[in-house]
Amino acid sequence: MIIAERRPIPKVLKAIEPYERVLVLGCRGCVAVCSAGGDREVETMAAALRLARKLSGRPLKTGEATFIRQCDPEYLAPLKDMAREYEAVVSMACGVGVNLIADLFPEIRVYPGVDTTFYGANPALGEWQEKCRGCGDCILDVTGGLCPIARCAKNLLNGPCGGSQGGRCEIRPEVPCVWHQIYERLSARGELDRLMNFFPAKDWRPAGHGGPRERVREDLKMG
Amino acid sequence: MEPRSHLHRVLSEGHFAVTAEIGPPKSADGEVVRRKARILKGYVDAANITDCQTAIVRMSSIASAVLVMAEGVESVIQMTCRDRNRIGMQADLLGAAALGIRNLLCITGDHQKFGNHPEAKGVFDLDSIQLLAMVRGMRDEGKFLCGEELTGARPEFFLGAAANPFADPFEFRVKRLEKKIRAGAEFIQTQIVYNVERFRKFMEMARDLGLTEKAYILAGITPPKSFGMARYMKYFVPGLDVPDEILKRLKEAKDKREEGINIAVEIIQQVREIPGVAGVHIMAIEWEEAVPEIVKRAGLHPRPLEAEVRSPIAVEVEKPVERVEVLAPPSEKVPEEVPPKLEIPVEAVKEVFSTVRSSMEALREGINLLHDSLARLERALLGGEVVPEEVPEVPRLEVKVEEKPVAEEKPPVEEKPPIEEARPPAEEAKPEVKEEKPEPEAKKEEKVEARVEEKPEEKPEEVKPEEKPAPAPPAEGVELGGFSGEYRPLSERAAGLPEDLYKEPGTAFIREVEIGKGEKAFKVGGTNVLPFHLFEGEMRHEPRIAMEVLDVKPEGWPESLTRYFADVLDDPAAWAKKCVETYGAEAVCIYLMGTDPNYLNLDAKHAREVVEKVAEAVDVPLIVWGAGHAEKDVEVLREVAEVLGDRGAVIGPVEEANHRTIGATAMGYGLPVVASSPIDVNLAKQLNILLENVGVALDKILMDPSIGALGYGLEYTYSVMERIRLAALYAQDDKLQVPFICNVGREVWKTKEVGLPSDDLLGDQEVRGILMEAITSVALALAGGDLFIMRHPKAIELTRTIIRGLMQQN
Structure with a gap:
């Protein structure tokens, strides 16, 4: 899922400084699951903004709503009317939601309420870890299912660097060296020879270095 | 095959090669690089120039290499994958080859987190193995990485790579070495070897895979400069194995640097015995002066093919260089005097002392301020009289007098001049204290009166602080009253200003x-x-x-x-x-x-x-x-x-x-x-x-x-x-x-x-x-x-x- 984190309140306050009526809009997709932008977080954010503005002597009126998703136009449709009562919208969805609102409703001033951080898993309560970087050209088939693009600080494709010590990454010793893990995984399976294959320079275009990425499936298109 | 470089020739003719590292400066001062090259000249087959090591911005390795070659020393440039993508790398390598650089060491590079720009976007478009393969493709097949033809002169590099026998997983290290050799590495520089046993094991595995036949392996050697440095390497440098015994030797050694050099020489002698080790790469970090000593003591001086170094390089670079040289003629002499005699790098000592000196000045300023306040306090409280409570002072000075005859080597006469000479800088420093100046001087006079007997007294220009504590206790008694007037x-x-602007107490x-x-x-x-x-x-x-x-x-x-x-x-x-x-x-x-x-x-x-x-x-x-x-x-x-x-x-x-x-x-x-x-x-x-x-x-x-x-x-x-x-x-x-x-x-x-x-x-x-x-x-x-x-x-x-x-x- 997409992991996000609540944006520092002072930054949000700064963005909405000129306004007196603001809609805080949550999303029940990924950001709700990772406790960054669901119903509860919307409530917290709205309360925090009101409190801060009250203290500064310029009270703020907030509206609160949470959509099923903000990355589909049909779920966003009600926003058009809803937003009329407000001068601005703080979207608690990931950056995708903010962008789609901006795309669909040029008249709405939309500001981010979270910082979108990575694609991650939730291995334990209150803990999220990056597992994929969406590079568009999966190599997990040769690395035992563990991704060195997302999980190696140097994106190495040909085995552990000289800083791998005791199975730990030199950059942050609390993080395991993913290449060490790959080595152990393949070693246990008797597939170490895979690591001896030269992994040629990667084509980074599918990773987004070729401009914004698109996916089209003609057969699913309507009309 | 015609050797690609002098280093290649030394190795291919079966000589035990010696290379050493040069770390370029964090400035545009080319003389630093040239000085380091002059120190190494005649003692190494090639100097290896780091590419922003530990991710700290320094003069580029290619530019530095040109300066090094201008001193008649062959260079090996390092290139990391951290700072350039494949376009920048290929461009720089074409340029390096055109400038006459013949040796290239391909490494992934330290992560930017360790450097002085941790906020930087690390590139890592390629890794070191892909870089090797890319350069080999340019050189042998005349193709850029994209497959396009490279028409015209090709970059004829003698290709190197790094290997770390001490990182984990150990069994894979030699496999990775094999991978690098397959990708094009012709020589290998290893991580610093202190644990010779583990290195021997690594070499044994490399021999078993036939790798020592396919590439020249140079063992990394670093003379530990101090106990602190060795300890630092042991605990903070990932992938470096420093056995306790080395720490112990340094801890106990009286002359740490001497011991550091001894350790380096011993390790060279030990690794030389290991079959398949083709040479050593000495990384005397910010201590290039140690290299000649180490090379000599290890019996590796003179270098076998010394004389041939100059011609191939000098031809190409001489002209621009000559000009540089004219600009800085006196520099030539200095290094020639320096390297043979000194065991301590002069620069380092100078640095230490300039730091000490500036700290002293800062302290002195602080002390003068205190003097000042005290003098005012005294005047306020005692009407200008000196606080006479300096009893402990006198016996101490007497002790000094007794000591002098004891110090046999130096007759007392000799001991004074340095003291006096130590003073002028101190006095020179005074003008910086500007406003405070008159008062401390007044104070000084008073003091001299108080203790007529001793000359060494004047030395306390610095030691004077010691006298202060005596007046200080009385000041303490009235501390708050006294100082609140001044402060x-x-x-x-x-x-x-609102208080919260300048106050930020902890939480x-x-x-x-x-x-x-x-x-x-x-x-x-x-x-x-x-x-x-x-x-x-x-x-x-x-x-x-x-x-x-x-x-x-x-x-x-x-x-x-x-x-x-x-x-x-x-x-x-x-x-x-x-x-x-x-x-x-x-x-x-x-x-x-x-x-x-x-x-x-x-x-x-x-x-x-x-x-x-x-x-x-x-x-x-x-x-x-x-x-x-x-x-x-x-x-x-x-x-x-x-x-x-x-x-x-x-x-x-x-x-x-x-x-x-x-x-x-x-x-x-x-x-x-x-x-x-x-x-x-x-x-x-x-x-x-x-x-x-x-x-x-x-x-x-x-x-x-x-x-x-x-x-x-x-x-x-x-x-x-x-x-x-x-x-x-x-x-x-x-x-x-x-x-x-x-x-x-x-x-x-x-x-x-x-x-x-x-x-x-x-x-x-x-x-x-x-x-x-x-x-x-x-x-x-x-x-x-x-x-x-x-x-x-x-x-x-x-x-x-x-x-x-x-x-x-x-």
């Missing part, structure tokens, strides 16, 4: 730890602001100083220190008594050095007796510091704790390895502990957590961050302490809300500089030692140090004076 509170100076307090029991007990910690920020918060307790005594007669202490304790050095109890009664120590630290298994290995009974005697002799709080040997300390401190039980004392050091046992002992007797960690925020925190887990409360812990003396890593310690304190006060990191203890004396008095004789450059030996110790302590007090362990009585007085001055600003 304008910040609130007053900032009148009109928490550092724990208060009680040192000792009874009347003489004191507390440290209890602050919620950065050190001495008294305007925005509270420092409930001032930093304190404990004097150190040893359980056995110290060896190798300079006479400038021992003379103060000459009569008591072999009796810890008398020594402690002297510290308290003569020098006013507020606490005593007993360093049980003799129990160290690597030293005298005295038993726990000995420790117990010493501690018992000292405990009887003095009533001030005690700190008992074990030998720093995790296992032995458990036994020794357990025994000692029994004696100390009721009296109370701090015991330590506790490390991760023995935190359970010593932690339990301390808890049993209710004693605070010293938690020692190796200069690292996270490790310090972790140890506190571990201790808490076994039941030691945070207010029974003093953190010892492992400090470095002035010129020996002081800045590093400072920044770690500062970060710990910031986390504690401003980031609610409650596990770090613990006072610091800094074992300063030991670090300072083992440095080379405190033992070198007085001379023009370094000034008076004793003054130098005092200042080094005091500057170290004061700097660490500014970083948050709460309790200091020191040795020299005068350094202690000076430190105390400054601390009191800082504490009075309220």
Whole structure:
């Protein structure tokens, strides 16, 4: 899922400084699951903004709503009317939601309420870890299912660097060296020879270095 | 095949090759590179130029290589994958080849996190193996990475790669080496070898795979410059294996640098015996001067093909170079005089002294200010009379007079000139003090009157601080009244500004730890602001100083220190008594050095007796510091704790390895502990957590961050302490809300500089030692140090004076 984190309140306050009526809009997709932008977080954010503005002597009126998703136009449709009562919208969805609102409703001033951080898993309560970087050209088939693009600080494709010590990454010793893990995984399976294959320079275009990425499936298109 | 480079030729003809590393400067000063090249000339087959090593911005390796070649030394450039994508790399490599560079070492590069721009976007478009393959493709197939044809001259590099036999997973290391060789590596430089056994194993595996037939393997060699450096490499450089034995040798060596060179030479001799090792790569980090010595002693000088080096390179680069040379003609001579004789790099010494000098100036300024305030105070209170309370001063000066004849090597006549020469710079420094100037001078005159007899008196230009403490106590009595008149509170100076603009007190307090029991007990910690920020918060307790005594007669202490304790050095109890009664120590630290298994290995009974005697002799709080040997300390401190039980004392050091046992002992007797960690925020925190887990409360812990003396890593310690304190006060990191203890004396008095004789450059030996110790302590007090362990009585007085001055600003 997409992991996000609540944006520092002072930054949000700064963005909405000129306004007196603001809609805080949550999303029940990924950001709700990772406790960054669901119903509860919307409530917290709205309360925090009101409190801060009250203290500064310029009270703020907030509206609160949470959509099923903000990355589909049909779920966003009600926003058009809803937003009329407000001068601005703080979207608690990931950056995708903010962008789609901006795309669909040029008249709405939309500001981010979270910082979108990575694609991650939730291995334990209150803990999220990056597992994929969406590079568009999966190599997990040769690395035992563990991704060195997302999980190696140097994106190495040909085995552990000289800083791998005791199975730990030199950059942050609390993080395991993913290449060490790959080595152990393949070693246990008797597939170490895979690591001896030269992994040629990667084509980074599918990773987004070729401009914004698109996916089209003609057969699913309507009309 | 025609060799691609001189280095290639040396290797292919079967000579044992020698390369050395050159780290370019963090400036545009090409002379630095050229000087380093001149030092290496004739001693290496090629100089290897780093590419922003440890991710710190430096002059580019390609540009530096051109300067190196201009000095007639062949270069190997390093190229990392961190800073350029495949376009930039290929472009730079074409350029490098066009400039006549013939050797290329392909590495992935240290992650930017370790450098001075951790915010940078790391590129890592390729990894080192892909880089090798790419360059080989350009050279052998005439193709760019994209497959497009490279028409015209191809980059004819002799290709190298790095290998680390000491990283994990060990079995895979040699496989990865094979991968690199398959991708195009023709020579290999290994990580620094200290653990020769492991390296031998690695080479054996490489031979089994036939790799030594396919590539030339050069073993990485680094002479450790100091014990601190070796320790740093052991604990902080991932993938570097420094056996304890090396640490031990350095720790015990009198001349660390000499020992460092010995170690390097021995390792070269050992690796040379290993089949398949084709040469060595010497990385004398910021110590290029050591290379010629090492090469000579290892029997690798003269180099076999020395003469042939120049022609291929000089032809291409000579012209631009000649011009450069004209610009800087005098520089030619300097290095020629330098490398053969000196064992100490002049630059480094200069640097140390310029740092010392500027610190001295800063101190002097501070002292002048104090002088100033005192003079005004005196005038106000006593109508211009000098406070006559300088009794301890006279005997001390007498001691000096007695000493002089003892110092046989130098007749007293000789001893004076350096003193006098040491003065002018001091006086030159004065103009900087501008406004304060008249008053200190007046003060000086008064003093001279007060003590007519002695000339050496004048020397105290620096030593004068020592005289200050005498006036200081009276000042203390009237402290607040006296100083508040002079010190304008910040609130007053900032009148009109809202307070929250300039005040930012911490959100928490550092724990208060009680040192000792009874009347003489004191507390440290209890602050919620950065050190001495008294305007925005509270420092409930001032930093304190404990004097150190040893359980056995110290060896190798300079006479400038021992003379103060000459009569008591072999009796810890008398020594402690002297510290308290003569020098006013507020606490005593007993360093049980003799129990160290690597030293005298005295038993726990000995420790117990010493501690018992000292405990009887003095009533001030005690700190008992074990030998720093995790296992032995458990036994020794357990025994000692029994004696100390009721009296109370701090015991330590506790490390991760023995935190359970010593932690339990301390808890049993209710004693605070010293938690020692190796200069690292996270490790310090972790140890506190571990201790808490076994039941030691945070207010029974003093953190010892492992400090470095002035010129020996002081800045590093400072920044770690500062970060710990910031986390504690401003980031609610409650596990770090613990006072610091800094074992300063030991670090300072083992440095080379405190033992070198007085001379023009370094000034008076004793003054130098005092200042080094005091500057170290004061700097660490500014970083948050709460309790200091020191040795020299005068350094202690000076430190105390400054601390009191800082504490009075309220």
